[in-house]
Amino acid sequence: MDYARIAPMMGRLWSPLAAVTASWQGRDNAQMCLSIGGASIVPDVPRVVVHLYKTNLTHEMVVGSKAFALCFLRQDQQELVHRLGFVSGRGGDKVSGLRHHKGVTGSPVLEDCWGYLDCAVIDALDGGDMTCFLAEVLDGRMVGAGEPLSWHQMRQTMPRAWHEEWDRKITGEIAVSRKTMRRAAARRA
Numbered sequence: 001m002d003y004a005r006i007a008p009m010m011g012r013l014w015s016p017l018a019a020v021t022a023s024w025q026g027r028d029n030a031q032m033c034l035s036i037g038g039a040s041i042v043p044d045v046p047r048v049v050v051h052l053y054k055t056n057l058t059h060e061m062v063v064g065s066k067a068f069a070l071c072f073l074r075q076d077q078q079e080l081v082h083r084l085g086f087v088s089g090r091g092g093d094k095v096s097g098l099r100h101h102k103g104v105t106g107s108p109v110l111e112d113c114w115g116y117l118d119c120a121v122i123d124a125l126d127g128g129d130m131t132c133f134l135a136e137v138l139d140g141r142m143v144g145a146g147e148p149l150s151w152h153q154m155r156q157t158m159p160r161a162w163h164e165e166w167d168r169k170i171t172g173e174i175a176v177s178r179k180t181m182r183r184a185a186a187r188r189a
Contacts (some may be wrong), residue, residue: 016148019084019093020050021108026094028108031058032085034151036070037155039134046137048119051121053130055176057089062133064122067105069118071113072148086165091164104139114144129177 003010022029035051048070052059062068073080084094099111103118110116119135135184155163 011152014151016114016150017073017081017154018075018148019080019110019113020052020058020062021069021071021100021110022058022065022067023102023106023108024061024065024125026060028093028100029058029089030071030084030094030098030110031059031089031107032081033070033072046117046140047122048117048121048137050135051127051130052133053173053177054180055129055173058177059131062121063124063131065106068109068119068121068133068135069103069105069107070117072115074144075146075149075153077113077149078154078158081135081149082158082162086097086162086169094117111143114146114148115142116140126184128181145170 014034017032017034018036019030020033025118030051033050033052037049039049040047042108050068050070058068080098087094090129095108098108100108101111103109103116105118105120107118109118117137117140119137121133123134125132127136158166
C-alpha cells in the first residue's frame with residue numbers, strides 16, 4: 001500500500017499531547033504520547049486507552065506499576081515536549097525539577113499542565129512494537145483553560161533544529177519498530 005494515500009487521515013488520528021508519567025521501583029519517569037483515546041461512554045466508569053512503544057522506559061514502568069498519569073500540555077509548553085519527548089529517561093531523570101505531586105496511583109502528576117488523568121491499568125494488548133493499555137481513570141482535574149497542545153501545532157511552530165532532531169529520532173525508532181513488527185507477525189503465522 002502507498003502510505004501517502006492515507007497519510008492525511010492517519011495524521012488526524014493523533015490526540016492532544018500528554019506527558020505519560022509513571023513511578024516504579026523508586027524511580028519516576030515521563031514521556032510524550034499522542035496516541036490516547038477515550039474508552040468508555042459511562043460517566044461513572046471513565047476509561048482511556050494509551051499506546052506506548054515498548055522501547056521506552058515509561059513502557060517498562062507502566063508494565064511494572066500497572067499505573068500512569070496523563071498530563072495534557074498547554075499550547076505554550078513546547079519546551080516541555082522537547083524535554084520529555086526527544087530524549088530517553090534511561091539517560092537521566094526527566095521529572096526532576098518539574099513541579100509535581102504523587103497521584104492516587106503513585107504516578108507523578110505535573111502541576112503545571114492543561115489537565116491530568118491518574119489511571120490504573122486494567123488490561124493490555126500487545127501491538128508488536130507497542131502496547132495498548134486500557135486503564136480506569138481514578139482521579140483527574142482540569143488545571144488550565146483553552147485547548148491542549150496538539151502534535152500538529154507543535155510541528156508547525158517548533159524550531160527548525162527540533163524538526164531535524166525529531167526526524168533523526170523517529171527514523172531510528174521506525175527502523176526498530178519495523179523489525180519488532182515483523183517478528184510479531186512471524187510469531188502469529
